[in-house]
Amino acid sequence: MSPHQFDIQLVAVIVAASCAIPGAFLVLRRMSMMTDAISHSILLGIILAFFLVKDLSSPILIVGAAASGVLAISLIEAVNRARLVKKDASIGIVFPFLFSVAVILLSKYARNVHIDTHSVLLGEIAFAPFNRLILSGMDLGPKSVYVMGSILLLNLLFISLFYKELKVSTFDESFASSIGFRPRLIHYLLMAVVSLTCVGAFDAVGSILVIALIVIPPCCAYLLTDSLFRMILLSVVFGISAAVSGFWVANWLDVNIAGSMAFVCGVFFLVVFLLAPQRGLFGIMREKRRQRMDFAEASLLVSLYNQEIGETVKNHPDSRGMFRSADFASKVVEFLKRKGEIAVAGGKLFLTEKGRERARMTVEGR
């Protein structure tokens, strides 16, 4: 691995970790698409900041970007709270408006300046190693590592200080408010953190990858765990794995790095979506099949049991008419025989001691 390759992966890993942390809360709050809104709204901030400082490389542009992200979020919240339109619509109303204002300003007053979302914010991770931090002649490594490293530390600090507040206000907003936490303040703090993370990360790796890294790893984690803390931890693990394996996929196929990282995120999700033990598609299907079989076994056993104790039996078990097909009936009988709960003698079914016990437990409600 060349130093160049190492630098790219280092930047990607830091970006992935800092995106996954606030991402978990965005996903739980059903606000994943806020990142999309932020990604478009920040152009306005960049342009206004540029008019102010007239310098494309000034860090003030980043501050402007983050501020307009927060502005977008506040406007969305304001439209939302008026309860006149639905929540998702308020996102769709605000960010195209801010974006279009930016486009008008740009084409009217800054036509000769090379400024657009692409040049300032659609960063290209392949170039991350070239933009280096040099202090008094010393090369300290890629600038992005320091920018995103600080953002990661800030995110970690934020979440470790306000974990409990974030948890309660995400789960039950009105309860949180009734015990004196201010869910709206927490909302804005979270959104400020998201906005800053987005701006920093857009600059380092580009916007689609950032959206993928904020939304997809927490969604994978959500399907795999029942604890918020583990969900955040797993999100980070997924994000980092997608970053590293995405890099090597890109290297192997000789394609765009950010693209293949986002692609790996999608593949991760597909796998988890299908294979998650309890919540995955296959898991749910397996559980349904198991329940169906469980119920069929129990009804056959109970029917035999009732017959034994001399109760009238609606469906005679030997007729196997209690099941939707003869095939399924033979399968149930086969399963029960293998478990040793019934025996067959002279073409008739009998309960074994074990089967009788299970039938009795079912009848008597455990």
Place this chain on the structure above:
Amino acid sequence: MSSGEQNPAVPAVRVTDLTVAYGDKTVLWDIDLEIPSGSMVAVVGPNGAGKTTLIKSIQGLVPRVAGVVSIHGKPYEKQRKEVSYVPQRGSVDWDFPTSVVDTVKMGSYGDLGWIRRPGKKEHEKALSALEKVDMLGFAQRQISQLSGGQQQRVFLARALVQSASVYLLDEPFQGVDATTEKAIVRILKELTAGGKTVLAVHHDLNTVSEYYERIAILNVGLVASGRVDEVFNSENLMKAYGGKTSFFPERKSAKRAV
């Protein structure tokens, strides 16, 4: 706890001139209500009568157009810790990744204040609240695996952890099984016997006389409030529900007398 210093002559909850509107629709109109300390009060009324809004606006969760709320004689804002809130079970996402005991622990967050984390003491408190609602065996269970009745018990346990003196419950019996309903009533009666005050939004008019000693009948305005045996009558119910109820308390008590 400050509940020891309360003067029983001062109402636990006093609502004066409370008016709430959503947009141009008035939801609550000029409500004056006094809830004596240690009483168990039903809030009844037809759909859209503003029952939930009353519970929420007492706590300032929805903005008031006008009105003042005091708890034990002091403004609500200074008495937040005296009030425990059990929202409607359906108001949260039960797929949220957390366990039963952690959900109950949230009841202690208010006392902890900002930043401080729950520790062993809060864990013990949560477990003992779970024991009170008969859910100790479910402590480590994920909340999405609970039935409606179990969810309601978890919410009640969370409120018990708060060590407040006034309990505001929004439809605690909605969609719960008979066992849970009985268990909740028992716990609420224990609370009022211990001097706490309970105000619950209630739907089933059949059980009002059995569960509560006081009632507030609501339909945007306050139709009547007072002791159940004094104000829970067909005249007041007709005023609140119009022709939309076939329940007549007198007929029921007359039947019982025979």
